[in-house]
Amino acid sequence: MTGTLFSPFDLGDIALANRVVMAPLTRNRAGPGLVPSLLAPEYYAQRASAGLIITEATQVSPQAQGYQNTPGIYTPEQVAAWRRVTDAVHAKGGRIFVQLWHVGRVSHVDLHDGKAPVAPSAIRPEAKTFVNNAFVDVSEPRALELDEIPGIVESFRSSAANAIEAGFDGVEVHGANGYLLDQFLRETANARTDAYGGSIENRARLLLEVVAAVADEIGAGRTGVRLSPVSPASGIVPSGDEQPQFNHVVEALNGLGIAYIHVVEGATGGPRDAAPFDYDALRQRFGNTYIANNGYNLELANSRLGDGKADLIAFGHDFIANPDLVERLKTGTPLAQMEMATIYGGGAQGYTDYPASIASMDA
Numbered sequence: 001m002t003g004t005l006f007s008p009f010d011l012g013d014i015a016l017a018n019r020v021v022m023a024p025l026t027r028n029r030a031g032p033g034l035v036p037s038l039l040a041p042e043y044y045a046q047r048a049s050a051g052l053i054i055t056e057a058t059q060v061s062p063q064a065q066g067y068q069n070t071p072g073i074y075t076p077e078q079v080a081a082w083r084r085v086t087d088a089v090h091a092k093g094g095r096i097f098v099q100l101w102h103v104g105r106v107s108h109v110d111l112h113d114g115k116a117p118v119a120p121s122a123i124r125p126e127a128k129t130f131v132n133n134a135f136v137d138v139s140e141p142r143a144l145e146l147d148e149i150p151g152i153v154e155s156f157r158s159s160a161a162n163a164i165e166a167g168f169d170g171v172e173v174h175g176a177n178g179y180l181l182d183q184f185l186r187e188t189a190n191a192r193t194d195a196y197g198g199s200i201e202n203r204a205r206l207l208l209e210v211v212a213a214v215a216d217e218i219g220a221g222r223t224g225v226r227l228s229p230v231s232p233a234s235g236i237v238p239s240g241d242e243q244p245q246f247n248h249v250v251e252a253l254n255g256l257g258i259a260y261i262h263v264v265e266g267a268t269g270g271p272r273d274a275a276p277f278d279y280d281a282l283r284q285r286f287g288n289t290y291i292a293n294n295g296y297n298l299e300l301a302n303s304r305l306g307d308g309k310a311d312l313i314a315f316g317h318d319f320i321a322n323p324d325l326v327e328r329l330k331t332g333t334p335l336a337q338m339e340m341a342t343i344y345g346g347g348a349q350g351y352t353d354y355p356a357s358i359a360s361m362d363a
């Protein structure tokens with residue numbers, strides 16, 4: 001089904017007003033108990049004209065945390081606060097999925113009472129995390145024991161159940177950007193010799209078990225997955241052999257009947273042609289919705305939709321300074337630029353105080 005960015009789209013049973021997706025954006029404003037910010041309902045409601053909002057990455061357990069002040073969805077207080085967010089978005093006619101996240105080795109001992117972050121293998125990436133109000137090197141991780149893996153799967157399953165309780169329309173499993181599930185996919189991060197490493201099938205096992213558990217819990221039609229096949233994000237070292245790995249993953253995800261795959265094409269927030277990769281091979285292996293992301297503007301979005309290469313287009317940083325991004329794209333209103341200093345942490349400044357354009361206020 002081709003169309004323009006502004007035509008409606010049925011994401012399974014979920015009717016979207018347009019093809020613009022707000023990509024997940026970490027903002028580090030959660031309060032005590034890693035409860036979403038009191039300003040989060042307003043922030044997301046301001047952006048509810050997107051066809052679909054995907055929230056900032058959200059921890060499935062205390063172990064899943066890698067940065068300061070990122071929210072969770074594993075306590076009753078967190079679930080109650082997310083309910084205020086989903087109510088605010090739904091009141092404005094929007095749709096919203098939560099991105100479920102385990103950072104794995106991209107973390108720091110200071111967030112875990114001095115204990116090492118967990119990973120497929122004890123391989124420390126060249127990556128930074130944000131703790132104690134500063135960017136610092138991640139800590140040396142330890143390899144997960146085989147008998148710890150069911151607990152990881154369970155934390156995604158129970159968080160998905162919490163997401164439905166909180167009123168989300170669905171969940172996106174974060175399988176991208178060098179975090180735990182992506183770490184398992186990579187030869188350069190996963191040196192395991194058990195059922196979770198050593199072959200394409202074994203490296204994909206954890207991601208697929210997590211997605212199957214989430215889909216079983218809340219329905220495949222409410223489940224999506226984010227992937228970033230060639231992104232070096234969070235210290236992922238490319239193997240040059242990503243195509244067969246991701247072809248296999250997407251074939252298996254197709255077999256699970258999930259609603260969508262959300263593909264970061266190229267280096268996250270960087271060049272789209274960071275490494276050769278055939279994204280069409282993924283699209284052809286997947287029967288349901290393909291969300292494309294990374295470096296899109298109106299022209300590229302409409303060209304990829306028109307060619308049938310994507311069904312929905314996710315915009316990331318443009319949504320930070322342009323709450324009414326859909327309207328601005330539609331009317332050709334120039335886009336505001338985000339202020340770097342207020343991206344991560346703080347309060348309303350650089351979060352809920354970006355104005356809508358005059359054009360959209362008149363609309």
Ligand SMILES: Cc1cc2nc3c(=O)[nH]c(=O)nc-3n(C[C@H](O)[C@H](O)[C@H](O)COP(=O)(O)O)c2cc1C
Pocket residue numbers: 023024025026027055056057099174176177226264268269270293294295296314315316317318343
């Ligand atoms: C401030 C910021 C925070 C981000 N947080 C997340 C996140 O929580 N989860 C995720 O999957 N990607 C995250 N990303 C990546 C974006 O979702 C998106 O892939 C990237 O910005 C490229 O899209 P764009 O060119 O439209 O900005 C983040 C990007 C930015 C700029």
